[in-house]
Amino acid sequence: MKRHGFIQDVIKYRAILLMLLPAVLFFLLFAYIPMAGIIIAFKHYDYAGGIFGSAWNGLDNFRFFFESGDAWRITRNTALYNIAFIVVNNVLQIFTAILLFEVGGKWFRKIAQSILFLPYFISWVVVGAIAYNLLSFDIGTVNSLLRNIGMEPIDIYNTPAYWPIILVLVAAWKTLGYGTIMYLAAITSIDTEMYEAAEIDGANIFQRIFKVTIPNLYPTVIILVLLAVGNIFKGDFGMFYNMVGNNGVLFSSTDVIDTFVFRSLITSNDIGMSAAAGVYQSVLGFTTIMLFNYAVRKYDKDRALF
Amino acid sequence: MSVSDANIGSKAVKSVKSGQLDRQLLAIIGYTSLTVLSVLCILPFILIVSSSFTEESTIVREGYQFFPTAFSVEPYKILFKYPEQMIRAYGVTISVTVIGTAIGLFLTAMTAYCLSRKDFKWRNFFSFFFFFTTLFSGGLVPWYLLIVNYLHMKDTALALIVPLLLNVFYIIVMKSFMSNIPEAIVESAKIDGAGDFLIFMKLILPLSKPALATIGLFLALGYWNDWYNALLFVADDKLMPLQYYLYKMLGNMDGMRKAMMGSGAVVTTSLPTEGLKMAMTVVASGPILLAYPFIQKYFVKGLTIGAVKG
Numbered sequence: 001m002k003r004h005g006f007i008q009d010v011i012k013y014r015a016i017l018l019m020l021l022p023a024v025l026f027f028l029l030f031a032y033i034p035m036a037g038i039i040i041a042f043k044h045y046d047y048a049g050g051i052f053g054s055a056w057n058g059l060d061n062f063r064f065f066f067e068s069g070d071a072w073r074i075t076r077n078t079a080l081y082n083i084a085f086i087v088v089n090n091v092l093q094i095f096t097a098i099l100l101f102e103v104g105g106k107w108f109r110k111i112a113q114s115i116l117f118l119p120y121f122i123s124w125v126v127v128g129a130i131a132y133n134l135l136s137f138d139i140g141t142v143n144s145l146l147r148n149i150g151m152e153p154i155d156i157y158n159t160p161a162y163w164p165i166i167l168v169l170v171a172a173w174k175t176l177g178y179g180t181i182m183y184l185a186a187i188t189s190i191d192t193e194m195y196e197a198a199e200i201d202g203a204n205i206f207q208r209i210f211k212v213t214i215p216n217l218y219p220t221v222i223i224l225v226l227l228a229v230g231n232i233f234k235g236d237f238g239m240f241y242n243m244v245g246n247n248g249v250l251f252s253s254t255d256v257i258d259t260f261v262f263r264s265l266i267t268s269n270d271i272g273m274s275a276a277a278g279v280y281q282s283v284l285g286f287t288t289i290m291l292f293n294y295a296v297r298k299y300d301k302d303r304a305l306f
Numbered sequence: 307m308s309v310s311d312a313n314i315g316s317k318a319v320k321s322v323k324s325g326q327l328d329r330q331l332l333a334i335i336g337y338t339s340l341t342v343l344s345v346l347c348i349l350p351f352i353l354i355v356s357s358s359f360t361e362e363s364t365i366v367r368e369g370y371q372f373f374p375t376a377f378s379v380e381p382y383k384i385l386f387k388y389p390e391q392m393i394r395a396y397g398v399t400i401s402v403t404v405i406g407t408a409i410g411l412f413l414t415a416m417t418a419y420c421l422s423r424k425d426f427k428w429r430n431f432f433s434f435f436f437f438f439t440t441l442f443s444g445g446l447v448p449w450y451l452l453i454v455n456y457l458h459m460k461d462t463a464l465a466l467i468v469p470l471l472l473n474v475f476y477i478i479v480m481k482s483f484m485s486n487i488p489e490a491i492v493e494s495a496k497i498d499g500a501g502d503f504l505i506f507m508k509l510i511l512p513l514s515k516p517a518l519a520t521i522g523l524f525l526a527l528g529y530w531n532d533w534y535n536a537l538l539f540v541a542d543d544k545l546m547p548l549q550y551y552l553y554k555m556l557g558n559m560d561g562m563r564k565a566m567m568g569s570g571a572v573v574t575t576s577l578p579t580e581g582l583k584m585a586m587t588v589v590a591s592g593p594i595l596l597a598y599p600f601i602q603k604y605f606v607k608g609l610t611i612g613a614v615k616g
Binding site: 009016018019027033040100113124128133147177205206237265275277278 | 325329336339343344348351354357369371372413417419423426435436437441443444446448449451452472502531532553556583584587591594595599606
């Protein structure tokens with residue numbers, strides 16, 4: 001009887017199911033089948049055997065990965081960079097969005113908004129070129145300026161210590177416009193009656209910002225941060241790779257899980273360990289999002305992601 | 307007028323005055339910060355454009371400058387002297403962007419429409435089916451091996467188009483937009499005898515223009531700026547998209563020389579490499595920056611939707 005109902009439903013929704021088919025096939029092929037491919041991490045991969053024909057080697061790939069000494073470094077770098085990005089980017093974006101909302105004539109606002117959004121539109125390759133332009137030892141603008149005021153030039157591309165600051169600044173620079181617009185949209189949708197009420201109660205403009213605008217942004221902040229937290233163990237490959245490339249000198253402060261996995265796969269062709277590192281990354285990410293979502297759910301059910 | 311009334315009056319005057327002061331203070335903070343941030347956002351662009359117009363010897367001697375002290379169009383002359391590879395890269399990027407965006411946008415909209423239909427019994431199941439892929443993934447290696455060893459997409463245009471076709475986030479944004487279209491429209495079309503696909507094509511698509519514009523632009527930007535799939539899957543120069551060509555040029559001037567020589571042309575050893583790198587950067591990002599003022603407003607409108615929970 002139940003089976004009958006299922007078949008009837010399939011017939012009833014046949015057009016919708018057919019319309020869903022391309023997307024379902026796409027995600028089956030490019031997302032779910034690779035999930036099954038995780039078994040590569042437990043195999044000694046050889047091209048002749050392929051994913052299923054290769055011999056098992058238990059946890060050797062994982063052991064090799066953790067014993068290489070890279071695991072801790074890349075995990076720490078990935079997490080710390082992402083935490084810094086989340087904090088710096090969101091604070092800066094909220095700050096900018098509030099200022100754009102509160103001050104300026106129409107033209108000033110429009111021009112500022114357009115310029116702030118500009119970096120979002122260029123590729124990381126171009127950002128890499130700009131960075132080189134500014135930071136190179138011989139002909140970089142930063143060092144030209146230092147030389148002009150009689151200071152020693154800095155060999156930035158050979159000094160790991162500078163990179164955390166540089167990368168955080170670059171990430172803030174590239175995403176500022178995008179995030180600002182998101183928050184600006186959220187601010188614009190705040191009920192104007194709340195502002196009027198605050199004004200009647202004698203709130204000055206700063207009190208209005210801190211007591212009305214910012215608390216009203218919390219839902220947006222929570223969603224954006226929750227989404228970002230799920231990716232806390234994912235490095236932005238395009239960014240790190242174009243800013244630093246395969247510059248081994250800087251790895252201590254710039255190597256993240258994604259650049260490590262890419263290098264082991266493409267450069268050193270170490271498929272087993274690369275897959276193991278990828279599985280490690282996925283499990284860490286999945287656990288983090290589950291824990292955070294659970295925490296948010298406990299705090300406020302409506303604000304959780306699922 | 308009683309005493310207390312007068313008191314309130316003077317208080318009000320005072321608070322209006324301090325309110326004005328606060329506003330002025332905020333205006334100073336606002337204008338200064340926004341101007342500084344805007345300058346920081348635009349300076350790097352001035353730097354590359356200026357460097358691309360500076361004489362090579364000056365760059366080598368004095369470094370990259372914000373304003374060209376010794377003007378030269380030499381880098382552009384050389385760049386356009388042997389343009390075959392560049393034109394080909396442009397061709398690849400434009401075709402991939404157009405085809406990918408068109409197909410991707412259609413599939414995104416169609417999928418989102420199915421998920422937005424409240425009478426569709428399995429919509430939660432399918433929503434979760436898509437959403438789960440953002441929570442957990444097999445990682446780069448199985449994905450890469452699948453595309454190269456099993457689907458044999460290496461060195462085909464498919465490798466540049468297919469991986470970017472569908473994105474769960476875009477489906478969610480589109481779905482949340484379509485969910486706001488009144489259900490009565492669908493119902494009345496059904497009574498008139500229209501099928502689901504027809505309803506989607508004739509009713510939902512025209513009503514979803516703002517969302518389509520936004521997601522279309524996101525997709526187009528993704529394709530235009532993509533170099534990662536080329537890095538992974540393209541070894542053939544004929545299939546090199548623009549950003550990947552730029553990436554290769556920046557990393558390797560010898561490769562650039564070779565590419566530019568094309569059909570046996572002689573390139574002197576005194577190639578203005580630094581200026582050339584910057585000229586190429588300008589050429590590769592030029593179109594998107596020229597189109598930018600026109601498409602920006604759609605982004606701004608569309609992000610309003612994006613900010614709403616899916």
